[in-house]
Amino acid sequence: xxxxxxxxxxxxxxxxxxxxxxxxxxxxxxxxxxxxxxxxxxxxxxxxxxxxxxxxxxxxxxxxxxxxxxxxxxxxxxxxxxxxxxxxxxxxxxxxxxxxxxxxxxxxxxxxxxxxxxxxxxxxxxxxxxxxxxxxxxxxxxxxxxxxxxxxxxxxxxxxxxxxxxxxxxxxxxxxxxxxxxxxxxxxxxxxxxxxxxxxxxxxxxxxxxxxxxxxxxxxxxxxxxxxxxxxxxxxxxxxxxxxxxxxxxxxxxxxxxxxxxxxxxxxxxxxxxxxxxxxxxxxxxxxxxxxxxxxxxxxxxxxxxxxxxxxxxxxxxxxxxxxxxxxxxxxxxxxxxxxxxxxxxxxxxxxxxxxxxxxxxxxxxxxxxxxxxxxxxxxxxxxxxxxxxxxxxxxxxxxxxxxxxxxxxxxxxxxxxxxxxxxxxxxxxxxxxxxxxxxxxxxxxxxxxxxxxxxxxxxxxxxxxxxxxxxxxxxxxxxxxxxxxxxxxxxxxxxxxxxxxxxxxxxxxxxxxxxxxxxxxxxxxxxxxxxxxxxxxxxxxxxxxxxxxxxxxxxxxxxxxxxxxxxxxxxxxxxxxxxxxxxxxxxxxxxxxxxxxxxxxxxxxxxxxxxxxxxxxxxxxxxxxxxxxxxxxxxxxxxxxxxxxxxxxxxxxxxxxxxxxxxxxxxxxxxxxxxxxxxxxxxxxxxxxxxxxxxxxxxxxxxxxxxxxxxxxxxxxxxxxxxxxxxxxxxxxxxxxxxxxxxxxxxxxxxxxxxxxxxxxxxxxxxxxxxxxxxxx
Numbered sequence: 001x002x003x004x005x006x007x008x009x010x011x012x013x014x015x016x017x018x019x020x021x022x023x024x025x026x027x028x029x030x031x032x033x034x035x036x037x038x039x040x041x042x043x044x045x046x047x048x049x050x051x052x053x054x055x056x057x058x059x060x061x062x063x064x065x066x067x068x069x070x071x072x073x074x075x076x077x078x079x080x081x082x083x084x085x086x087x088x089x090x091x092x093x094x095x096x097x098x099x100x101x102x103x104x105x106x107x108x109x110x111x112x113x114x115x116x117x118x119x120x121x122x123x124x125x126x127x128x129x130x131x132x133x134x135x136x137x138x139x140x141x142x143x144x145x146x147x148x149x150x151x152x153x154x155x156x157x158x159x160x161x162x163x164x165x166x167x168x169x170x171x172x173x174x175x176x177x178x179x180x181x182x183x184x185x186x187x188x189x190x191x192x193x194x195x196x197x198x199x200x201x202x203x204x205x206x207x208x209x210x211x212x213x214x215x216x217x218x219x220x221x222x223x224x225x226x227x228x229x230x231x232x233x234x235x236x237x238x239x240x241x242x243x244x245x246x247x248x249x250x251x252x253x254x255x256x257x258x259x260x261x262x263x264x265x266x267x268x269x270x271x272x273x274x275x276x277x278x279x280x281x282x283x284x285x286x287x288x289x290x291x292x293x294x295x296x297x298x299x300x301x302x303x304x305x306x307x308x309x310x311x312x313x314x315x316x317x318x319x320x321x322x323x324x325x326x327x328x329x330x331x332x333x334x335x336x337x338x339x340x341x342x343x344x345x346x347x348x349x350x351x352x353x354x355x356x357x358x359x360x361x362x363x364x365x366x367x368x369x370x371x372x373x374x375x376x377x378x379x380x381x382x383x384x385x386x387x388x389x390x391x392x393x394x395x396x397x398x399x400x401x402x403x404x405x406x407x408x409x410x411x412x413x414x415x416x417x418x419x420x421x422x423x424x425x426x427x428x429x430x431x432x433x434x435x436x437x438x439x440x441x442x443x444x445x446x447x448x449x450x451x452x453x454x455x456x457x458x459x460x461x462x463x464x465x466x467x468x469x470x471x472x473x474x475x476x477x478x479x480x481x482x483x484x485x486x487x488x489x490x491x492x493x494x495x496x497x498x499x500x501x502x503x504x505x506x507x508x509x510x511x512x513x514x515x516x517x518x519x520x521x522x523x524x525x526x527x528x529x530x531x532x533x534x535x536x537x538x539x540x541x542x543x544x545x546x547x548x549x550x551x552x553x554x555x556x557x558x559x560x561x562x563x564x565x566x567x568x569x570x571x572x573x574x575x576x577x578x579x580x581x582x583x584x585x586x587x588x589x590x591x592x593x594x595x596x597x598x599x600x601x602x603x604x605x606x607x608x609x610x611x612x613x614x615x616x617x618x619x620x621x622x623x624x625x626x627x628x629x630x631x632x633x634x635x636x637x638x639x640x641x642x643x644x645x646x647x648x649x650x651x652x653x654x655x656x657x658x659x660x661x662x663x664x665x666x667x668x669x670x671x672x673x674x675x676x677x678x679x680x681x682x683x684x685x686x687x688x689x690x691x692x693x694x695x696x697x698x699x700x701x702x703x704x705x706x707x708x709x710x711x712x713x714x715x716x717x718x719x720x721x722x723x724x725x726x727x728x729x730x731x732x733x734x735x736x737x738x739x740x741x742x743x744x745x746x747x748x749x750x751x752x753x754x755x756x757x758x759x760x761x762x763x764x765x766x767x768x769x770x771x772x773x774x775x776x777x778x
Contacts, residue, residue: 001188001189001191002188002189002190002191002199003186003187003188003189003190003191003196003199003200003203003241004186004187004188005184005185005186005199005200005203005204006184006185007180007182007183007184007185007204007212007214008180008181008182008183008185009076009178009179009180009182009183009212009214010178010179010180011176011177011178012056012058012157012177012178012179013056013058013157013176013177014037014038014175014176015035015037015038015040015041015042015056015078015174015175015176015177016038016039016040016041017030017040018030018042020056020057020058021042021054021055021056021057021158022054022055022057022105023044023052023053023054024051024052024053024054024055024098024106024107024108024158024160025044025050025051025052025053025107025108025160026044026045026046026047026050026052027044027045028042028043028044028054029042029043029044029045029170030042031043031170031173034080034173035173035175036078036080036130036132036173036175036176036211037078037175037176037208037209037210037211038175038176038208038209038211041078041080041173041174041175042054042173042174042175043170043172043173043174044161044170044171044172044173045169045170045171046163046166046167046171046172047166048165048166049162049163049164049165049166050162050163051093051108051160051161051162052160052161052162052172053096053098053158053159053160053161053172053174054158054159054174055098055100055105055106055156055157055158055159056156056157056158056177057105057155057156058155058156058157059155060103060155062155063101063153063154063155064153064154064155064179065151065152065153065154066137066138066151066152066154067138067151067152068152070179071138071270072136072138072181072266072269072270072271073136073179073180073181074134074135074136074179074180074181074182074264074265074275075097075099075134075135075136075137075157075177075178075179076132076133076134076176076177076178076179076180076182076212076213076214077097077132077133077134077135077157077158077159077174077175077176077177077178078130078131078132078133078173078174078175078176078177078211078213079095079118079119079130079131079133079159079161079172079173079174079175080129080130080131080172080173080174080175081095081119081124081128081161081171081172082129082167082169082171082172082173083163083167083171084121084124084125084126084128085121085126086121086163086164086165086167086171087120087121087124087161087162087163087164088120088121088162088164089120089121089122089123090117090118090119090120090122090123090255090256091117091120091122091256092117092120092162093115093117093120093142093143093162093256094117094119094120094121094161094162095117095118095119095120095124095159095160095161095162096115096116096117096118096142096143096159096160096161097115097116097118097133097135097158097159098113098114098115098156098157098158098159098160099113099114099115099137099149099154099156099157100112100113100114100149100154100155100156101113101149101150101153101154101155101156102146102150102153102155104146105156106145106156106158109145110145110146111145111146111156112145112146112147112148112149112150113144113145113146113148113149113156114137114141114143114144114145114148114149115141115142115143115144115160116135116139116141116142116255116257116264117142117143117255117256117257117258118133118135118253118255118264119131119133120256122397123397130173130175132211132213132216132225133159133253133264134182134213134225134253134264134265135255135264135265136264136265136266137149137151137154138151138266139255139257139262139263139264139265139266140257140258140262141257141258142255142256142257142258143258157177158174158177159174175211176211176213178212178213181226181227181269181275182214182225182226182227182275183214183226183227183228183229184200184204184212184214184215184226184227184228184229185229185232186199186200186228186229186230186231186239186241187231187232187237187238187239188238188239188240189238189239189240189241190240190241190242193242193244194242194243194244194245194246194308195242195243195244195246196230196241196242196243196246197215197222197228197243197246197248197310198217198222198246200215200228201215201216201217201222204216205217213225214226214228215228220247221247221248221249222246222247222248222249223248223249223250223251224248224249224250224251224276225250225251225253225276226275226276227274227275227276227277227278227279228248228277228278228279229278229279229281230278230279230280230281230290230292231280231281231282231283231290231292231328232281232282232283232288232290233281233282233283233325233327234283234285234288235283235284235285235288236283236285236286236287236288237283237285237288238287238288238289238290238291239282239289239290239291239292240291241291241292241293242292242293242294243293243294243295243309243310244294244295244296244308244309244310245308245309245310246310246311247310247311247313248310248311248312248313249313250276250277250313250314250315250317250319251315252315252316252317253265260407260408260412261396261397261408262408262412263316263317263410265317267317267318267388267389267452268318273320274317274318274319274320274343275317275318276314276315276317276318276319276320276343277314277318277319277320277321277322277341277343278312278320278321278322279322279325280292280322280323280324280325280328280331281325281327281328282324282325282326282327282328282329283327284327289329289330290327290328290329290330291329291330291331292328292330292331292332292333293330293332293333293334294309294310294332294333294334294335294336295307295308295309295310295333295334295335295336295358296308296309296334296335297332297334297355297357297358298334298335298358302375302610302611302632302633303375303376303611304355304357304358304373304375304376305334305335305357305358305375305376306333306334306335306336306357306358306359307334307335307358308334308335309333309334309335309336309337309359310336310337311336311337311339312336312337312338312339312341313339313340314338314339314340314341314342314343314364315340316340316392316394316410318342318343318390319340319341319342319343320341320343320344320345320346320365321338321341321344321345321346322346322349323345323346323347323349323350323354323356323372324347324349324350324351324354324370325349326349328350330353330354331350331354331355331356331372332354332355333355333356333357333359334355334357334358334359335358335359336359336360337359337360337361337362338359338360338361338362338364339361339362339363339364340362340363340364341361341364341365342363342364342365342383342386342387342390343365343386344364344365344366344367344368344386344595345361345364345365345366345367345368346368347367347368347369347370347372347374348368348369348370348600348602349370350370350371350372351370351371351372352371352372352373352606352608354372354373355372355373355375356372356373356374356375356377357373357374357375357376357377358375358376358377359377359378360377360378360380361377361378361379361380361382361598362379362380362381362382363380363381363382363383364382364383364598365382365383365385365386365387365595366385366386366595366596366597366598366599366600366622367379367598367599367600368595368600368602369599369600369601369602369607369608369609370602370606371602371606371607371608372608373608374608374609374610374612375610375611375612376610376611376612377612377613378612378613378615379598379599379612379613379614379615379617379620380615380616380617381615381616381617382598382617382618383586383588383598383618384461384530384532384586384588384596384597384618384619384641385588385590385594385595385596385597385619385622386590386594386595386596387588387589387590387594388452388453388454388589388590388591388594389411389448389452389453389567389588389589389590390410390586390587390588391409391410391411391448391586391587391588392409392410392430392586393409393424393429393430393431393432393585393587394409394410394427394428394429394430395407395408395409395424395426395427395429396408396427396428397427398424398426398427399427400426401423401424401425401426402423402424403419403420403421403422403423403424404419404422404423404424404432404446404569405419405420405422405446407424409424411448411449411450411452412448412449412450413446413447413448413449413568414446414447414449415445415446415486416445416446416447416482416483416486416487416488416490416568417443417444417445417486417488417510418442418443418444418445419444419445419446420444421434421435421436421437421442421444421571421573422434422435422444422446422569422571423435430585431583431584431585432569432583432584432585433581433582433583434473434474434476434571434573434581434582434583434584435573435577435581436573436574436575436577436578436581437573437574437575438575439575440575441474441572441573441574441575442573442575443570443571443572443573444570444571444572444573445479445488445490445568445569445570446568446569446570447479447482447566447567447568447569448566448567448568448589451565451566452567452589452590453565453567453589453590453591454565454590454591455565455591455592455593456535456562456563456565457534457535457536457537457591457592458480458481458534458535458565458567458589458590458591458592459480459532459533459534459535459589459590459591459592460478460479460480460532460533460567460568460587460588460589461478461530461531461532461533461587461588461589462478462530462531462569462584462585462586462587462588463528463529463530463531463584463585463586463618463640464476464477464495464528464529464531464582464583464584464585465526465527465528465529465582465583465585466497466523466525466526466527466582466583467525467526467579467580467581467582467583468525468526468580469579469580470577470578470579470580470581470582471577471578471579472498472574472576472577472578473497473498473574473577473580473581473582474498474571474572474573474574474577474582475494475495475496475497475498475571475572475582476494476495476531476569476570476571476572476582476584477492477493477494477495477531477533477569477570477571478492478493478531478532478533478567478568478569478570478587479491479492479493479533479567479568479569479570480533480534480535480540480567480589481535481560481561481562481564481565481566482561482564482566482567482568483561483564483566484564484566487509487510488507488508488509488510489507489508489509489560489561489564490506490507490561490564490566490568490570491504491505491506491507491515491533491535491540491558491561492504492505492506492507492512492533492570493505493531493532493533493542493544493553494570494572495521495523495529495531495544496518496523496572497523497525497582498574499518500520500521500522500523501517501518501519501520501521502517502518502519502521502542502544502551502553503516503517503518503519503553504516504517504533504540504542504553504554504555506540506555506558506560508560515540515555515558516540516542516553516554516555517553519551519553521544521549521551522547523547524547527546527547528546528640529544529545529546529547529640530543530544530545530546530618530619530640530641531543531544532545532665534592534667535558535562536592536668537562538556538557538558538559538562539554539555539556539558539668540554540555540558541553541554541555541667541668542554543641543665545619545640545641545663545665546640548662548663548703548704548731549663550641550663550664550665552665552666567589569584569587571584586618595622596619596622596644596646597619597620597621597622597641597643597644598614598617598619598620598621599612599620599621599622600621600622600624601621601622601623601624601629603624603625603627604625604627604628604629604630607629607630610632610633610634611632611633611634611658612633612634612635613634613635613637614634614635614636614637614639614642615637615638615639616637616638616639617639617640618639618640618641619639619640619641619644619665620636620639620641620642620643620661621642621643621644621661622643622644622645622646623643623644623645623646623647623651623653624646624647625647626647626648626649626650626651626670627647627651627652628651628652628653628654629651629652629653629654630653630654630656631653631654631655631656631658631660631661632655632656632657632658633656633657633658634655634658634659634661635658635659635732636659636660636661636662636731636732637732641663641664641665642660642661642662642663642664643661643662643664643665643672643674644664644665644667645664645665645666645667645670645671645672646667646670647667647670648667648668648669648670649669649670649671650670650671650672650673651670651671651672651673652672652673652675653672653673653674653675653676654675654676655674655675655676655730655756656676657756658676658756659676659730659731659732659733659756660674660676660729660730660731660732661674662674662703662731662732674729675729676729676730676731676756677727677728677729677730678727678728678730678754678755678756678757678758678759679725679726679727679728679758679759680696680710680711680725680726680727680728680754680758680759681723681724681725681758681759681760681761682694682696682711682715682723682724682725682738682740682760682761682762682763683715683721683722683723683724683760683761683762683763684715684722684723684740684762684763684764684765685722685762686722686765687717687722688742688744688745688765689715689722689723689742689763689765690715690716690717690722691714691715691742692714692715692724692740692741692742692745692763693712693713693714693715693740693741693742694711694712694713694714694715694724694738694739694740694763695709695711695712695738695739695740695741696709696710696711696712696726696736696737696738696739696759697709697710697736697737697739698710698734698735698736698737699734699735699736699737699751700735701735702731702732702733702734702735702736702754703731703732703734704731704734710726710728710734710736710754711724711726711728713725713726715740728754728758728759730754730755730756730758733753733754733755733756734753734754735751735752735753736751736752736753736754736759737749737750737751738750738751738752738761740763742765743768744767744768745765745766745767745768746765746766746767746768748763748764748765748766
């Protein structure tokens, strides 16, 4: 058997002839010497430096409404530039997608049209050749003529290229144009086991009659700009799909909108789901079973791991994996890596018979775990949750430092007050700095221009850090419920290194009122802290998490600005600041309903998550039901938050064979009790050990503060065993110093580590020869 691969994209034109095409400048040609799809393309020659192109007319009775009927659908268009060094920059409009409406065919000086600047000499690679460009016609046009295209009746589809000089041949080509959401769908059984995605690519990029532009392949790597749908929702259409060692990378298509670089589509379709990612779907037909397997299983039971799974790398645009629409029979995922799936991994609909073992998840949003078996997975450097909005502060085309409000990160930011001293230091920095303001202290307040949370009850969070190379560094924080104007109305969570405190502030037309705090926090330099601020009705709640601790500040009765939906950043810049500047990174925001944590634990009755490793995550797990949960075999290292209790009630976590999820954020009136008791034991086989004073104190390198006393007990005789013991609530591996003292013996000191098995140490006595009480030694 083989896969049947289809798409939701609808062809506007194959561009195999000149019928329906009208040139813009110059003369277009039916090009059969080179083309991307079908049997030909439309090409143009340039005997002088000029703008030339062509558009296809679908006719007055066939116009497409991208405002309602086709809202959220994208244009996919193949274009080719053979002379990238002889065209202008993208910002100059060197390569454009052009869409027009009305009876007048677009020209450079006639018609009703809009254009989007998608490429230029500074962005195109000389090795690119044919590229499939995409655009949502609702995105802000880079250029308009005649008032701009009527989105309710688009009729003309095409593009132009502008050269800077005369060039040989026909260097510009336009080929197949399609529209849709960009789904590539597979059913059937892949021909070669483990090569399912290659077969999908072969049906798209590898089939010249198709060439939809959703997948392209280069040197065995599959580049994707769309959603891959595995399975069919049509009854009795089965799927058996396998993948091993395949590499998929989702693109990040952008254009220049006239002022800045911006994504070619919104973060989500109108139904709220991302354009990019993988969906596994099924149907109710008796012969329509859907089975998907990635990688191969190694081991069984709680030791089960995986190998040879595919590598998925998401886009800067939201990318999601949805493991089951409720109609899928089998999903087995082993040894697979998910990187930058910032819209998360949804396994909440998967069955208990499904397996997700030995996988690695990095830099992604939340994994929502259902009753699926989840074993021995590793979560590294993941976000605090599945943010609706995630700002990575990548300023890709910058040549140096640039103010956030004029830079080109993922979103448009504007200044509420000042703002020029919140700066992205370089193209790839991934953070902003709060710069020295000069002669006097100054407040810097910026916000994302659009409503990116979609709800009156929303949150914003970010990571802050104060480098040790700076002095007198200013305070930083996140803001919610901001006004759309430059009026300073908002709530602000202020993290203040200089005064070692966190404060929750309401700002009314520029005047600050403290509504909670200030609360003492010992901030450490060169340490990341997660700031999280949420508004829920009239309750405002903030958390500062890092250095193995959580500090919460909250206020009730806050009825101001409940319908404000802007989020942003504030810095209180210090005039005497010197050296390195404080930093803020990983800004995320969204409605209160979105999941938080690298793993959202299912309700306790469905939980089957065991033996996972959590390393350097912003937030590791969250619990939404007030119940007793089992945490079995997990390890935690370098995370800012171990657990977020979102239930608003009492949660009990019973830990076995592993570390504790610490520290804990408790939303609203929630409380969390973690039971993970291990025994500390210090012993000696000699009865003379009875009466010895034994002390254990924390050493550096663990969750406890260095020097903290963890045990101070006297050794006793327990049925012929001579020892000192104490229960200890284990968090994670804790290096310790062990000391024992008794008259007549030399002081004893050694080191050890408390693990999830506890600690057992044996004292070796040496007689103190100058003591006035001499006894035999052991």
